[in-house]
Amino acid sequence: MNRLPPETPMRPHTHGDPAIEIRGLRKIYDGIPVVDGIDLSISGGEFFGLLGPNGAGKTTALRMLLGLTPIDSGSVRVLGLPIEVHGREIRERLGVVPQFDTLDIDFTVEENLLTYASYFGLSGSGLKQRIDDLLDLANLESRRHATIDTLSGGMKRRLTLARALINQPDLVILDEPTTGLDPQARHHLWRQLRRLRERGVTLVLTTHYMEEAQELCDRVAIIDAGRIIACDSPQAMIVAHVEPWVISLNAASARQFIADPATLPARMLEIADTWLIYTRNPAEVRAELESAGLAHTLRAANLEDVFLKLTGHDLRE
Ligand SMILES: Nc1ncnc2c1ncn2[C@@H]1O[C@H](COP(=O)(O)OP(=O)(O)O)[C@@H](O)[C@H]1O
Ligand SMILES: [Mg+2]
Incomplete structure (x- = not known):
């Protein structure tokens, strides 16, 4: 076949x-x-x-x-x-x-x-x-x-x-x-x-x-x-341009607990209704989110993250 x-x-x-x-x-x-x-x-x-x-x-x-x-x-x-x-x-x-x-x-x-x-x-x-x-x-x-x-x-x-x-x-x-x-x-x-x-x-x-x-x-x-x-x-593009881990969570609920994302120990982007937190040390960020009771997901960085970083807008816009 x-x-x-x-x-x-x-x-x-x-x-x-x-x-x-x-x-x-x-x-x-x-x-x-x-x-x-x-x-x-x-x-x-x-x-x-x-x-x-x-x-x-x-x-x-x-x-x-x-x-x-x-x-x-x-x-x-x-x-x-x-x-x-x-x-x-x-x-x-x-x-x-x-x-x-x-x-x-x-x-x-x-x-x-x-x-x-x-x-x-x-x-x-x-x-x-x-x-x-x-x-x-x-x-x-x-x-x-x-x-x-x-x-x-x-x-x-x-x-x-x-x-x-x-x-x-x-x-x-x-x-x-x-x-x-x-x-x-x-x-x-x-x-x-x-x-x-x-x-x-x-x-x-x-x-x-x-x-x-x-x-x-x-x-x-x-x-x-x-x-x-x-x-x-x-792979080279991801390594060169973005942190290896991305944590995402709902922007509205995140804001209730974290008034100023600049205080997070990581880089943050807000896209649509989502916060994307980029980090080399996800455990540190997750500990903070967990202590605030914020649901979130963790994934490896991908090409879309590279695109977001380089252009500041969503690939699918
Ligand atoms: N024959 C054409 N006449 C005028 N504008 C065109 C023509 N073909 C494409 N465009 C414009 O050029 C831009 C790029 O189109 P295109 O190459 O089809 O993009 P993509 O394939 O990446 O979606 C778009 O803004 C589109 O409207
Ligand atoms: Mg096309």
Whole structure:
């Protein structure tokens, strides 16, 4: 079950070489820079995450990478080639999972794959085998002849990923592949993505789920208002920017007992109705909260905390 097509190539020669090189990338809409000077190198074989709130410029950046949105300034090289000149050639070696499903609702699951394959000039018995393997990978064997409107959201996303793999891409770009999926469907997709990474495929994903980026990505860039505000491995980013422990509690009840949070032996942020207390020494803070009878929870710091620290606002705003 869920094997990759056997002919899916290992690409050891691309490992380590830059799969994507972006320099000074900018896009301006209505006088507002929505991508505002991005520099980024992504290595072959890397699983890279672009993390940011809605409107941060993620989709615009990806569309410029794909040659679908014209670049205002800066340069983009994908698989070693400049996108402005070689867009078509590059897209033949890419797989794309767009933010919104673009499956053809007039066709069945299998017909969607066949139609997409025809854009790459694929046909014959090799293609038949590949479609069998991709349906197996996507766990959609039993839905081969189903129409698109009978599929769940998770099935549609899996089919879109299967479709993106039809040309055995070196690089797969996924724009919010798991937004709106339930946890089970999300985990299923994660498994498929990890498998691709094991095969040496370069993956670039956007998400606004911190735990997704932390779980999957070798490196992430946090992007806010068109700029990269931090870029590193998730763990390195957490260690570099925030205290390791976070205690959260209801702001209103906290205020009844603690008039001035500056007296706490820790850093405090108030977000919505919650106090987030950041500390290297949770026992000390918890002792104080417990003596005041305040209910609270303790967790390890994550990427959202990094984002909050660096921007002062919530990632999901
Ligand atoms: N074609 C367009 N014309 C005008 N504004 C756009 C266009 N596409 C995106 N924008 C604006 O650019 C900003 C970034 O959008 P987008 O790249 O879709 O962000 P994200 O994918 O991070 O949610 C948003 O403010 C959006 O409204
Ligand atoms: Mg988007």
